[in-house]
Amino acid sequence: SAVISQKPSRDICQRGTSLTIQCQVDSQVTMMFWYRQQPGQSLTLIATANQGSEATYESGFVIDKFPISRPNLTFSTLTVSNMSPEDSSIYLCSVGVFNGYTFGSGTRLTVV
Amino acid sequence: QKEVEQNSGPLSVPEGAIASLNCTYSDRGSQSFFWYRQYSGKSPELIMFIYSNGDKEDGRFTAQLNKASQYVSLLIRDSQPSDSATYLCAVMERGSTLGRLYFGRGTQLTVWP
Numbered sequence: 001s002a003v004i005s006q007k008p009s010r011d012i013c014q015r016g017t018s019l020t021i022q023c024q025v026d027s028q029v030t031m032m033f034w035y036r037q038q039p040g041q042s043l044t045l046i047a048t049a050n051q052g053s054e055a056t057y058e059s060g061f062v063i064d065k066f067p068i069s070r071p072n073l074t075f076s077t078l079t080v081s082n083m084s085p086e087d088s089s090i091y092l093c094s095v096g097v098f099n100g101y102t103f104g105s106g107t108r109l110t111v112v
Numbered sequence: 113q114k115e116v117e118q119n120s121g122p123l124s125v126p127e128g129a130i131a132s133l134n135c136t137y138s139d140r141g142s143q144s145f146f147w148y149r150q151y152s153g154k155s156p157e158l159i160m161f162i163y164s165n166g167d168k169e170d171g172r173f174t175a176q177l178n179k180a181s182q183y184v185s186l187l188i189r190d191s192q193p194s195d196s197a198t199y200l201c202a203v204m205e206r207g208s209t210l211g212r213l214y215f216g217r218g219t220q221l222t223v224w225p
Contacts, residue, residue, distance in 0.1 A: 001158070033212060042200060042217045043156070092155055096210030100146060101202075103155040 002027050002097045006104030013083055013111050020079045021107045023093035028073035033094040034066070037106075043092065049076050083111045114139050118201050118216035127225050131188040135201030135216055138182070144204035145177060145184045146213065149197045156200055160186065191223040 003026040013019050023032065031050055035043040046066055047055040055068040069077040080087050088111045093104040115138040125131045133147075144163050148156035160175040162168045162184065168175045174187040184203075188195055198218040205211040 029210075031210060043215045045212055048212055094213075096213075098210075100158040100161050101210075101213060102158070106155045 001099055002029060002095050002102045004093060004095065004102055004104040006093055006107060008107055009105060010108040011110070013109065015084050015111055017083055018079055018081045019083065019109060020077050021091055021093070022077050023075070023104050025074045025095055027097070029095040029097065030073070031096060032070065032076045033096075033101075034068065034076075034078045035092045035094060035103075037090045037092060039089075046078070046091075080109065083109075085111045087111050114142075114203065114205070114214045116201055116203050116214050116216040118199075118219050120217065120219065122220040122222060124222045124224065125191050127191060127193060127223055129191050129223075131191045131195065131221055131223070133186040133188075133199050133201075133219050133221070135184045135186075136182055137184070137201075137203045137214075139203070139206055140179075140182060141206040142179075142182075142203045143206065145175070146202040146204070147173075147175060147184075147186045148200040148202060149195075150200060150218070151197045159199075188221075191221075193223050193225055196222045 005024045007022050034046040045058050046061045047057045049055045049068045049070040051070050067079045091107045117136045147160045150156040162175040162177045172189045176185045198220045200218045201216040202213040
């Protein structure tokens with residue numbers, strides 16, 4: 001299965017600032033998925049990122065708040081913009097390969 | 113809206129017992145199903161995937177799929193304390209190839225010695 005390197009693993013940020021999360025995959029994949037997981041909750045899909053096209057956002061998530069970059073088939077970034085304490089969560093990237101879906105190790109974000 | 117429902121738990125079983133985790137899904141056309149294990153503070157890791165009706169076994173884990181009943185389950189035999197985690201059921205979007213997954217809320221399992 002694919003291996004994903006996700007950075008940073010955690011960060012504490014001031015409200016009003018932005019944080020960019022990076023995911024690097026060890027193989028080429030068509031779609032990358034960005035999830036949010038709030039404490040004690042399941043995974044909520046933020047958006048799907050295809051290389052060469054704009055990301056597709058789920059209801060409740062907008063590009064201005066969560067801009068996504070997908071410059072090639074092995075890399076993607078998610079930016080959490082103008083952060084507020086409500087954005088404190090774990091953010092995960094994921095890719096699908098023939099034998100299942102793999103997740104990055106996650107970014108634990110705390111906004112103060 | 114695709115829905116994936118799991119028994120909320122928490123589920124507590126003694127070491128050596130069989131743990132049974134259940135999941136139902138709303139989209140009758142769904143074809144691919146996944147079980148993930150998530151330890152506290154870690155990202156989900158894939159345990160099993162199943163596409164065909166019936167049982168699929170991998171070591172101590174057995175996934176069972178019944179598409180007519182829209183039901184998928186995970187059995188863990190000879191449960192160990194190291195199996196204590198949250199188990200997430202996921203269903204792939206109908207008609208897609210490696211498309212998005214819909215996740216249940218997860219069932220927390222505790223295996224006590």
